[in-house]
Amino acid sequence: MGEGRKSCGMNTRPVLSRRQFVKTSTGLAASMAMVASQRVWGANDRVVFGFMGVGGRGSYLLQAFAKRSDVEVAYVCDVDTRRFANAREAVEEAQGRAPKTTQDFRRILEDKSVDVLVNATPDHWHALGTILACQAGKDVYVEKPLAHNPWEGRQMVAAARKYQRVVQVGTQSRSASYLREAAEAIRAGKLGEVQLVRVFNMMEHPRRKPGTTQPVPAGLDYGLWCGPAPLMPYDPGRRWLDQWEFSCGAIAGDAVHQLDLARYLIGDMPYPDTVVQAGGVNVLKDGREIPDTQIATFEYGKLTLVLDGALWAPYMKKTPMAVRDTDEMPNWPFNATRIEVLGTRGMMYYGRHGDGWQVFGPDAESAHTGVGRQSDAEHQDNFIACVKSRKQPTSDVEQGHYSTLLCHLANISYRVGNRKLAWDAKTESFRDAPDANAYLRRTYRAPWIVPETV
Amino acid sequence: MSMAKAMAWMGAALFLAVAAAQAQWLAVTNAQARIASVEMGGPVLALDYELQDVEASADGPAWVFITARWPGRPDWEALPAAWLRGNGHGLITSPGKKRSYAWGLSEHGWPEKAPPEIRIRALRMRRIPGGVFDQLSLPGGGRDAAYGEVGQARLSTFWMSRHEITVGQYVDYLNEVGGSGAGWNPSMTNAIRCGIERGAGGAYAAMPGRANHPVTYVSWYDAQAFLAWCGLRLPTEAEWEKALRGGHFLDGDDTRRQANPMPKRPFPWGIEPPNEGGVHRCNYEGDADGFAQTASVGSFAKFDSPYGISDLVGNVAEWTLDWYTTSYHAQLDGFRMIRGGSCLDPAEACDAVSGSTRLPIKESGITGFRGVWAGPQPPNGR
Numbered sequence: 001m002g003e004g005r006k007s008c009g010m011n012t013r014p015v016l017s018r019r020q021f022v023k024t025s026t027g028l029a030a031s032m033a034m035v036a037s038q039r040v041w042g043a044n045d046r047v048v049f050g051f052m053g054v055g056g057r058g059s060y061l062l063q064a065f066a067k068r069s070d071v072e073v074a075y076v077c078d079v080d081t082r083r084f085a086n087a088r089e090a091v092e093e094a095q096g097r098a099p100k101t102t103q104d105f106r107r108i109l110e111d112k113s114v115d116v117l118v119n120a121t122p123d124h125w126h127a128l129g130t131i132l133a134c135q136a137g138k139d140v141y142v143e144k145p146l147a148h149n150p151w152e153g154r155q156m157v158a159a160a161r162k163y164q165r166v167v168q169v170g171t172q173s174r175s176a177s178y179l180r181e182a183a184e185a186i187r188a189g190k191l192g193e194v195q196l197v198r199v200f201n202m203m204e205h206p207r208r209k210p211g212t213t214q215p216v217p218a219g220l221d222y223g224l225w226c227g228p229a230p231l232m233p234y235d236p237g238r239r240w241l242d243q244w245e246f247s248c249g250a251i252a253g254d255a256v257h258q259l260d261l262a263r264y265l266i267g268d269m270p271y272p273d274t275v276v277q278a279g280g281v282n283v284l285k286d287g288r289e290i291p292d293t294q295i296a297t298f299e300y301g302k303l304t305l306v307l308d309g310a311l312w313a314p315y316m317k318k319t320p321m322a323v324r325d326t327d328e329m330p331n332w333p334f335n336a337t338r339i340e341v342l343g344t345r346g347m348m349y350y351g352r353h354g355d356g357w358q359v360f361g362p363d364a365e366s367a368h369t370g371v372g373r374q375s376d377a378e379h380q381d382n383f384i385a386c387v388k389s390r391k392q393p394t395s396d397v398e399q400g401h402y403s404t405l406l407c408h409l410a411n412i413s414y415r416v417g418n419r420k421l422a423w424d425a426k427t428e429s430f431r432d433a434p435d436a437n438a439y440l441r442r443t444y445r446a447p448w449i450v451p452e453t454v
Numbered sequence: 455m456s457m458a459k460a461m462a463w464m465g466a467a468l469f470l471a472v473a474a475a476q477a478q479w480l481a482v483t484n485a486q487a488r489i490a491s492v493e494m495g496g497p498v499l500a501l502d503y504e505l506q507d508v509e510a511s512a513d514g515p516a517w518v519f520i521t522a523r524w525p526g527r528p529d530w531e532a533l534p535a536a537w538l539r540g541n542g543h544g545l546i547t548s549p550g551k552k553r554s555y556a557w558g559l560s561e562h563g564w565p566e567k568a569p570p571e572i573r574i575r576a577l578r579m580r581r582i583p584g585g586v587f588d589q590l591s592l593p594g595g596g597r598d599a600a601y602g603e604v605g606q607a608r609l610s611t612f613w614m615s616r617h618e619i620t621v622g623q624y625v626d627y628l629n630e631v632g633g634s635g636a637g638w639n640p641s642m643t644n645a646i647r648c649g650i651e652r653g654a655g656g657a658y659a660a661m662p663g664r665a666n667h668p669v670t671y672v673s674w675y676d677a678q679a680f681l682a683w684c685g686l687r688l689p690t691e692a693e694w695e696k697a698l699r700g701g702h703f704l705d706g707d708d709t710r711r712q713a714n715p716m717p718k719r720p721f722p723w724g725i726e727p728p729n730e731g732g733v734h735r736c737n738y739e740g741d742a743d744g745f746a747q748t749a750s751v752g753s754f755a756k757f758d759s760p761y762g763i764s765d766l767v768g769n770v771a772e773w774t775l776d777w778y779t780t781s782y783h784a785q786l787d788g789f790r791m792i793r794g795g796s797c798l799d800p801a802e803a804c805d806a807v808s809g810s811t812r813l814p815i816k817e818s819g820i821t822g823f824r825g826v827w828a829g830p831q832p833p834n835g836r
Contacts, residue, residue: 085798219802
């Protein structure tokens with residue numbers, strides 16, 4: 001596993017310094033090779049899209065991309081035909097014509113006129129959908145978290161590189177210009193030496209009502225929905241987001257945004273040296289498998305990254321809409337998705353929802369402030385631009401792999417008893433922990449098998 | 455009565471007749487308003503009219519609501535049901551002459567010396583008797599695919615409009631209350647999905663052939679505002695599902711004489727899918743059913759629900775009163791539930807349990823609404 005991948009060799013770096021940051025950036029730039037395109041783009045050419053999965057997030061992306069004058073939505077795909085009508089209407093309203101609808105995403109891949117697959121499926125379909133799209137010559141916009149397990153995340157990177165595809169991950173906050181300003185402030189030494197990064201993801205999720213096995217409704221291709229996962233009895237009360245077979249978890253699915261931003265702020269180091277998780281299913285004991293409490297600690301040499309994740313914290317709120325995209329700062333102590341970067345001379349609050357950032361100095365004075373705006377549109381702009389230019393996108397699949405890997409590592413620590421595990425960057429596996437390594441990949445259900453060689 | 459007043463009343467009555475024909479209101483004729491003096495209650499407004507609705511019955515009453523424009527006051531104003539006494543407002547179960555009274559005009563600031571212009575509108579309702587029914591979807595479940603959550607729920611008697619609210623009815627509403635543009639948006643000019651024009655001066659009109667089609671591009675708030683104007687509200691998901699499927703006893707749990715032969719039916723007419731056997735039972739996706747887009751309401755009356763309610767599935771999906779509750783984002787963003795499938799939905803989605811969600815501020819060309827009334831009995835204070 002991991003043959004030929006780029007190794008920045010930074011996972012043992014104890015403290016990020018300006019010199020180290022520059023080195024990291026240079027290393028990344030060197031990897032930004034131009035990738036091949038199958039077509040020559042004219043200035044007014046429209047990129048043809050197919051959408052795989054039009055649930056909540058997929059519908060949002062569908063509407064956002066369909067409104068663009070440089071995009072044509074040719075296909076809407078969902079295993080549940082009940083989702084076609086609203087998706088079709090959204091495209092018709094935006095483009096004046098209806099897209100084709102299909103339950104089987106392979107119809108999109110077979111159509112050579114399609115340039116892009118948007119993969120907004122549950123986690124367990126991200127990898128195979130993306131890899132098959134790369135093999136079919138499509139560029140991909142894939143939702144986060146990138147992969148269901150570490151191994152298939154690496155396979156996605158390999159497929160993107162082998163077929164020279166643009167694969168952008170839906171961690172749109174990475175496209176914000178204020179992220180770059182905040183990183184520059186850290187690089188310039190405003191915080192001194194960064195020792196600790198805290199990533200918060202504190203939510204209030206509802207307790208689930210237990211379900212029962214039911215007949216599969218007409219119009220739902222349940223077998224295709226399960227895809228690589230086991231064909232479990234159909235239980236509409238089973239939430240995929242709470243089950244290992246389908247997901248990395250509700251905390252991971254959101255916290256990966258902040259983990260991705262935190263990684264950027266400290267120089268996009270690919271791997272921690274160790275991980276240890278605390279917590280479990282402590283509050284929402286409704287049959288879920290994936291923890292509602294995740295306190296994960298990652299060591300990057302002497303730099304420590306801590307994830308504080310919970311699904312039972314009603315007093316913690318995401319940044320209110322009235323504050324997002326304004327120059328106002330969030331109420332940081334109760335901000336559910338803040339990042340704290342703590343150095344030897346100062347600390348930074350960073351907010352992901354167009355919040356901006358603030359640096360506080362030794363006397364807790366507000367030393368530096370940068371306002372922000374949300375960057376969904378910039379992220380989509382970047383993807384379209386890269387499809388045409390063949391440059392690597394802002395949230396390239398490889399960065400998505402490293403950010404999502406943190407979620408996987410925390411989950412695997414939990415699954416082996418909240419044990420501290422050492423990570424081997426060269427092999428992308430745990431040192432001396434065969435039980436933990438058993439969770440690095442899943443058993444795939446034929447024919448939906450992620451190939452060993454993509 | 456002066457000749458001038460008599461002419462004004464006649465004019466109001468003539469206007470009503472025209473509006474009813476355009477708007478799918480039930481026919482109301484000879485509407486008159488007069489102010490009489492009584493002993494201690496002060497001046498009273500007396501409202502007389504004839505409900506030309508031979509089908510009015512206990513199971514299928516007319517819902518009558520009245521608006522008035524008083525001399526010297528620019529706007530049309532509702533006469534709240536609670537202010538009225540008589541047999542001429544609320545649920546009306548038989549045709550013929552009707553009369554209602556209102557006292558306390560000065561309490562509203564209404565003049566007491568001259569009668570107002572009045573508009574009496576009547577909407578066909580169907581009665582859903584109180585009792586237990588099988589609720590087979592999780593309320594608020596929406597796109598979390600919460601199908602098949604078998605349970606029983608008990609609802610008191612309520613009444614639901616037989617048809618989805620039409621373009622014609624909505625135009626009538628806009629012309630009465632929408633002078634500033636409230637309740638209207640430019641998407642409504644879409645001639646195949648809605649078809650409402652707003653002319654110079656803010657006058658609204660249904661495009662040719664569209665008056666009897668369901669109104670669309672209404673936000674949840676637009677729908678609620680229209681229904682508040684009528685004295686109604688949106689149905690809950692439970693009400694909507696019971697109206698489709700029927701209770702364990704179709705005559706209700708008080709009498710229990712008519713057992714529901716299919717209390718778990720997935721479709722208003724029974725268990726056959728909408729397109730089974732070459733029969734088209736509702737307006738679903740495609741044009742095999744005769745309609746590529748919306749159809750006039752009641753086009754599939756042969757396949758009404760056990761209570762005689764039309765188009766609960768297909769044609770346009772319908773806003774409900776309920777919140778979407780089962781996800782984190784649902785709590786953050788206040789989505790509302792939509793039921794019933796539409797003319798763009800595949801046949802299998804036009805059933806009793808499929809739902810979708812939408813932010814209440816968002817309009818859609820495939821979503822409309824209908825109204826319910828669930829007040830106390832007797833309904834009009836007689």
